Amino acid sequence: xxxxxxxxxxxxxxxxxxxxxxxxxxxxxxxxxxxxxxxxxxxxxxxxxxxxxxxxxxxxxxxxxxxxxxxxxxxxxxxxxxxxxxxxxxxxxxxxxxxxxxxxxxxxxxxxxxxxxxxxxxxxxxxxxxxxxxxxxxxxxxxxxxxxxxxxxxxxxxxxxxxxxxxxxxxxxxxxxxxxxxxxxxxxxxxxxxxxxxxxxxxxxxxxxxxxxxxxxxxxxxxxxxxxxxxxxxxxxxxxxxxxxxxxxxxxxxxxxxxxxxxxxxxxxxxxxxxxxxxxxxxxxxxxxxxxxxxxxxxxxxxxxxxxxxxxxxxxxxxxxxxxxxxxxxxxxxxxxxxxxxxxxxxxxxxxx
Numbered sequence: 591x592x593x594x595x596x597x598x599x600x601x602x603x604x605x606x607x608x609x610x611x612x613x614x615x616x617x618x619x620x621x622x623x624x625x626x627x628x629x630x631x632x633x634x635x636x637x638x639x640x641x642x643x644x645x646x647x648x649x650x651x652x653x654x655x656x657x658x659x660x661x662x663x664x665x666x667x668x669x670x671x672x673x674x675x676x677x678x679x680x681x682x683x684x685x686x687x688x689x690x691x692x693x694x695x696x697x698x699x700x701x702x703x704x705x706x707x708x709x710x711x712x713x714x715x716x717x718x719x720x721x722x723x724x725x726x727x728x729x730x731x732x733x734x735x736x737x738x739x740x741x742x743x744x745x746x747x748x749x750x751x752x753x754x755x756x757x758x759x760x761x762x763x764x765x766x767x768x769x770x771x772x773x774x775x776x777x778x779x780x781x782x783x784x785x786x787x788x789x790x791x792x793x794x795x796x797x798x799x800x801x802x803x804x805x806x807x808x809x810x811x812x813x814x815x816x817x818x819x820x821x822x823x824x825x826x827x828x829x830x831x832x833x834x835x836x837x838x839x840x841x842x843x844x845x846x847x848x849x850x851x852x853x854x855x856x857x858x859x860x861x862x863x864x865x866x867x868x869x870x871x872x873x874x875x876x877x878x879x880x881x882x883x884x885x886x887x888x889x890x891x892x893x894x895x896x897x898x899x900x901x902x903x904x905x906x907x908x909x910x911x912x913x914x915x916x917x918x919x920x921x922x923x924x925x926x927x928x929x930x931x932x933x934x935x936x937x938x939x940x941x942x943x
Contacts, residue, residue, distance in 0.1 A: 613874035615864040620881035628913040637831045640848045644857035651804015684941040685886045689721040717793045722889035733797035753799025760791040764847040791847040816866040823859035879943040883924040
């Protein structure tokens with residue numbers, strides 16, 4: 591038996607705890623994403639729940655580059671990238687097939703004619719969503735690829751600057767669109783491009799910064815810094831609350847996106863806080879699987895539950911009941927899929943997560 595030295599064993603245990611902490615955070619974030627889309631306490635929780643998707647990207651970047659950093663050659667890094675891309679494409683294909691009837695109902699591809707319907711589907715696949723919220727998966731694939739190859743050519747600082755450049759159109763196409771009122775030419779260009787590339791705030795444009803920050807997370811040691819990062823997170827979150835309130839009470843229409851100036855900072859330090867925590871969780875892998883299935887399936891469950899509420903005229907103060915039922919059913923579906931994967935006849939269900 592090969593034994594590890596004390597120092598190396600401590601490092602591996604520390605890394606395992608960091609990964610467990612990241613899994614726990616993703617699980618918590620998946621719950622806040624359901625809260626976002628069910629409009630739980632609509633308006634009041636916006637600054638908090640809007641950290642979910644950016645932090646999801648950062649944690650995914652953290653997992654990806656933690657593995658990339660263990661590869662000692664570019665060839666091994668590229669091989670792992672291909673493996674990651676293949677995994678995410680299989681995840682996408684699984685849920686695309688499962689949710690295809692609902693996707694047709696929502697997107698109406700079948701009403702556009704064959705050629706137009708196919709072209710719209712391809713556009714939505716590359717730059718938006720086919721089944722609802724699927725943009726995240728393609729943005730992750732594209733973001734991983736871009737950030738990995740750019741990281742071989744430039745420093746981490748330059749990489750973040752590139753991410754910021756791509757993030758600016760996301761701001762200007764959502765909560766800061768009013769800034770274009772004085773630049774009609776830019777607005778016209780943006781409107782023209784949006785017919786092809788849709789909204790930057792819901793495709794790979796927004797993912798590059800978040801994944802670059804996730805890469806940075808994977809290259810740091812966090813031991814003994816919980817208090818400092820917690821204070822920094824609270825300050826950056828307070829800045830986000832101020833930004834949100836300033837926009838809201840100045841008459842700006844708050845869009846259904848995560849694009850605020852303070853969001854990258856608050857999400858980044860939220861991830862840092864979790865990565866400093868001494869968490870060892872035996873259910874971490876299961877929680878990771880649940881968070882993935884929950885993200886992919888929750889909008890379908892949300893729509894079905896919402897339809898039932900309308901049919902039976904069920905009262906729902908602040909959407910608490912809608913949130914609770916959607917979350918419960920999503921987690922039941924997740925656990926059933928995970929359990930069925932253990933049986934050979936249902937092994938294909940592993941692609942659900």
